[in-house]
Amino acid sequence: MQPVIYLAFVDDWEVRGNGTGDPRALQFEPMRKLVKIFNNYGIRSSFNVEVMQQLAYRNLQERFPELKVIADEWEQVVKESFRQGHDIQLHVHPQWWGANYEGHGNWKLGGDWSILTYPSQQIRAMLVSGKQYLETLLREVDPAYACVSFRAGSWCAAPSEYLLPILSELGFVFDMSIVAGIRSDTPQVKLDYTRCEEPFAPYYPDLRDARRVSRSLEPIVCIPTNSFSGARVAVLRRDFGKARVGLRRKIHELRNRKPEALPALSRGRSGDEWTNKGESGAVGFSKRVFKRYILGQTHIADLSRLNYAMMRRMMVNIRKQGAKSGLARVPVILENHTKDIFDFSHIERFIATFTRSPNLKTVTLTEIANGLRDGTFKVRTA
Ligand SMILES: [Zn+2]
16 A cells, blocks of 8 residues: 655754854755745745754854844744744754854854763753743744754764653654664764664654654654665765765855955864764775765765755655555655755755655644644554
């Protein structure tokens, strides 16, 4: 049986994990562009807005008035998108806890990247302040707005004694931080999701380890963010395309360099934060190439990282997983990072082609939460 797929276009909205990059270049501009594309096709998407960054800007805006200008625009863009029907939900990067600002767009982030390493009171404090901040902001537009879903920074959600119990206590309906098949072993992030018991459909999690499916009903649901593997030829094409776009962007920047341009108006730089242990240097590089193009790797269904051919491959896989699930209706969570979109045309082509196909609807995260509550979407136990 082919189920109806309820596709959620989700976007983690933030600057780089190390705090670099100008929010105007990495967030505001591309969000406006993306929202316009969604609007053209009558689709309502969802943004997981990273709130710790915004709270850090607000904390220090008295001392650094330039931060207030950006924090104000942040709220304005978020409200603009929300007013147009797009959903806004919570995303938390704990490395912004106690962040220091050195001026000229330079942030020093001292906090740990994984929320799992914090004591329970601190996890609670971050979640409470994030939820309250969003609800206060967005109830000015819609008094019924509620923060109902959560995406952890750097995907760090399991195992944890505290995270899921606190989320459910605060009224969150579901978490979408699990991505079956991924693994990180970097100085900042250690997680292992290579053995997840449910890679696709909504499930009641073991409250102490969201990688496992609970035997009983639980007060919170997990929906994995979709992932797929293979597509090696498409990956090779994507990487060439990306290199070409990057080069063109550099040339354009060099040609149009104005002396008065803000030094901070940049796309930021990721260091080796995302390089796994043993994969740096020349040997590591060849290991990575082998894994990527020969063995094939697990891809997060992150539209900013995929070209159109990979998106097509992703949809084939979603349909296959859907048929296997035996469900009549199933929500599927896609990912995106506005800061990483290198070519909007692939996303636009994907939206134009796939959102019209039979047995496919698009939903916001709030609609998924409602569907979980009213039984539209079944949730499995072990
Ligand atoms: Zn993030």
